[in-house]
Amino acid sequence: xxxxxxxxxxxxxxxxxxxxxxxxxxxxxxxxxxxxxxxxxxxxxxxxxxxxxxxxxxxxxxxxxxxxxxxxxxxxxxxxxxxxxxxxxxxxxxxxxxxxxxxxxxxxxxxxxxxxxxxxxxxxxxxxxxxxxxxxxxxxxxxxxxxxxxxxxxxxxxxxxxxxxxxxxxxxxxxxxxxxxxxxxxxxxxxxxxxxxxxxxxxxxxxxxxxxxxxxxxxxxxxxxxxxxxxxxxxxxxxxxxxxxxxxxxxxxxxxxxxxxxxxxxxxxxxxxxxxxxxxxxxxxxxxxxxxxxxxxxxxxxxxxxxxxxxxxxxxxxxxxxxxxxxxxxxxxxxxxxxxxxxxxxxxxxxxxxxxxxxxxxxxxxxxxxxxxxxxxxxxxxxxxxxxxxxxxxxxxxxxxxxxxxxxxxxxxxxxxxxxxxxxxxxxxxxxxxxxxxxxxxxxxxxxxxxxxxxxxxxxxxxxxxxxxxxxxxxxxxxxxxxxxxxxxxxxxxxxxxxxxxxxxxxxxxxxxxxxxxx
Numbered sequence: 001x002x003x004x005x006x007x008x009x010x011x012x013x014x015x016x017x018x019x020x021x022x023x024x025x026x027x028x029x030x031x032x033x034x035x036x037x038x039x040x041x042x043x044x045x046x047x048x049x050x051x052x053x054x055x056x057x058x059x060x061x062x063x064x065x066x067x068x069x070x071x072x073x074x075x076x077x078x079x080x081x082x083x084x085x086x087x088x089x090x091x092x093x094x095x096x097x098x099x100x101x102x103x104x105x106x107x108x109x110x111x112x113x114x115x116x117x118x119x120x121x122x123x124x125x126x127x128x129x130x131x132x133x134x135x136x137x138x139x140x141x142x143x144x145x146x147x148x149x150x151x152x153x154x155x156x157x158x159x160x161x162x163x164x165x166x167x168x169x170x171x172x173x174x175x176x177x178x179x180x181x182x183x184x185x186x187x188x189x190x191x192x193x194x195x196x197x198x199x200x201x202x203x204x205x206x207x208x209x210x211x212x213x214x215x216x217x218x219x220x221x222x223x224x225x226x227x228x229x230x231x232x233x234x235x236x237x238x239x240x241x242x243x244x245x246x247x248x249x250x251x252x253x254x255x256x257x258x259x260x261x262x263x264x265x266x267x268x269x270x271x272x273x274x275x276x277x278x279x280x281x282x283x284x285x286x287x288x289x290x291x292x293x294x295x296x297x298x299x300x301x302x303x304x305x306x307x308x309x310x311x312x313x314x315x316x317x318x319x320x321x322x323x324x325x326x327x328x329x330x331x332x333x334x335x336x337x338x339x340x341x342x343x344x345x346x347x348x349x350x351x352x353x354x355x356x357x358x359x360x361x362x363x364x365x366x367x368x369x370x371x372x373x374x375x376x377x378x379x380x381x382x383x384x385x386x387x388x389x390x391x392x393x394x395x396x397x398x399x400x401x402x403x404x405x406x407x408x409x410x411x412x413x414x415x416x417x418x419x420x421x422x423x424x425x426x427x428x429x430x431x432x433x434x435x436x437x438x439x440x441x442x443x444x445x446x447x448x449x450x451x452x453x454x455x456x457x458x459x460x461x462x463x464x465x466x467x468x469x470x471x472x473x474x475x476x477x478x479x480x481x482x483x484x485x486x487x488x489x490x491x492x493x494x495x496x497x498x499x500x501x502x503x504x505x506x507x508x509x510x511x512x513x514x515x516x517x518x519x
Contacts, residue, residue, distance in 0.1 A: 038068055047076045048237055055235045059387055059496055062086060063417040072421065073403045082109065082239050083409040086388075088417040090424065091400040094450040096391060096411055097458035104411060106130075107392020113233045113242070116260055117226050119304065121312030134463075140294045141463045149290075150467045151363060151474075153196045158478050159359045161206040162189055166483050170514040179488055181507035182329055186322040186475075191220055193471065194317025199270050199310060200290035215266060222262035223314065227499040229256045234390060235498075239410075267310035271303055319501040320385040321468055325475060326508050327383035328376055330494060331432050332480070333487040333510065338375055338434060339480065345371045346481050359478070366473045370444045374437035376472050377444075377454075381425075382432060384415040384454045387502045415453050416502070424451060486511040 054061035077083035188205035203216035449457035495505030
């Protein structure tokens with residue numbers, strides 16, 4: 001395809017502006033009065049240079065800005081580009097996510113950047129389209145039968161695959177101790193589990209080597225690539241630049257085409273096979289349990305909308321829980337005092353049930369584990385699976401702290417930064433301290449969701465919160481009862497990788513030791 005500068009005004013504009021941006025960057029006035037956030041602002045482009053310089057370490061940079069600022073919101077506007085606001089203020093979160101909910105939808109711009117990946121599924125839709133999906137999902141998530149199905153699916157994956165895999169890792173190969181990437185293990189576990197729960201499929205990614213279908217591993221890799229590309233779109237100060245890159249076949253948009261072909265092909269295959277099993281043309285094979293069947297029963301759906309259900313729920317079920325548990329196991333491995341308290345609670349639950357060392361724990365046993373619940377919650381406070389989330393502003397508005405937000409601006413809240421602000425969590429905010437979630441009698445005590453937006457808040461509050469805790473507590477209790485982990489990544493803090501979920505750069509290398517079942 002031939003391409004000319006005159007046929008692409010956006011690219012021409014970028015090329016014309018580059019000398020001006022460089023000149024303004026070099027000619028910044030050191031005497032210019034900084035605003036409350038402490039950042040130098042430049043004529044025309046405002047704080048754009050800071051955003052560009054720190055886009056690869058946004059979480060650390062923004063957290064530092066907020067820690068040194070008397071206000072918890074950062075706003076910016078560049079002439080000719082979309083403005084935005086980033087906040088770590090609980091009152092502003094409540095305003096955006098609840099009080100003035102109607103003025104802060106996902107918005108056309110946000111939806112467009114996710115549309116080729118997530119379509120118009122529940123996480124990427126607004127208005128009536130979002131509302132009917134929300135109602136249908138809420139109805140199904142309230143059913144005890146779905147909860148029991150989730151518990152059974154998690155139990156199968158733990159007993160049949162996760163524990164045997166950890167046993168093999170602890171035994172080593174040829175007498176040599178092996179290092180296991182626990183992040184990879186958890187992602188494969190979560191993928192198997194969500195496919196079983198949501199679609200009645202078993203990709204067997206955590207099965208012994210050679211048993212998993214090759215397309216499952218290909219899909220997971222493509223899913224990660226697509227998330228990284230979408231995040232690059234959001235992190236770019238020029239929100240339409242990704243479209244130019246797609247037209248020109250530039251990375252990462254060129255790779256996105258291949259990733260989407262793999263993702264959509266996999267999701268379409270699930271829908272197609274279910275229809276073929278249904279017997280009637282165009283009808284989805286029904287099951288009494290999996291979520292896709294339940295969702296399809298709520299009305300007529302196109303193949304494309306069912307594909308959106310598949311991709312949205314894989315994102316929710318695989319990436320959030322695996323992210324949360326990856327950071328949890330790292331924190332537990334460097335805090336033996338916390339691990340010891342969890343282990344004592346697990347053993348106490350075993351003793352009180354009188355069932356001995358069975359493979360897994362019942363729902364009632366898991367519900368008794370308040371300290372474990374607190375430890376997982378505290379881990380997600382420090383390392384939220386969704387570190388930042390974005391909405392759009394429909395009409396001009398002011399946040400409670402006085403920050404102006406313009407029509408069409410993107411408004412992002414940063415849960416990662418909130419966890420590290422003393423004004424919100426106290427002087428020990430950066431410490432991993434599960435006790436902050438327990439009352440004087442040791443019972444778990446929840447916090448205001450706008451102070452702790454890990455499961456979102458307001459009308460878009462996560463429907464799968466209870467099921468996520470069931471899954472995470474079951475995995476941790478079963479694993480730590482039998483195995484101990486030693487982090488072998490050195491003393492350096494693992495690298496933060498901000499995709500749609502917060503991942504650990506380079507994985508989580510661990511040595512696994514079989515501690516034996518408690519008596």
